[in-house]
Amino acid sequence: YEIMIKRIILISLVAVFAYYAGIQGITPGNITDWFEGNKITETLKSTLSKTLELAEEKQVAEKAGNLIDDLKENVSD
Structure with a gap:
């Protein structure tokens, strides 16, 4: 319904x-x-590419943070 x-x-x-x-x-x-x-399509394309770049940077930062945390744990052990 x-x-x-x-x-x-x-x-x-x-x-x-x-x-x-x-x-x-x-x-x-x-x-x-x-x-x-x-120029709507150009604006949409550039916005999408910037969004993807930011998402990739965030993933790299998260992976680097995890790697640093792992290294700290290994050094303290």
């Missing part, structure tokens, strides 16, 4: 957006031009 309500809401939102786009005369070509004009 809950899933059905979510689907109805989603379909209603899509219908409202489609209706609005139709009234405004917006076409898929216009949307593509807007994305290219605002």
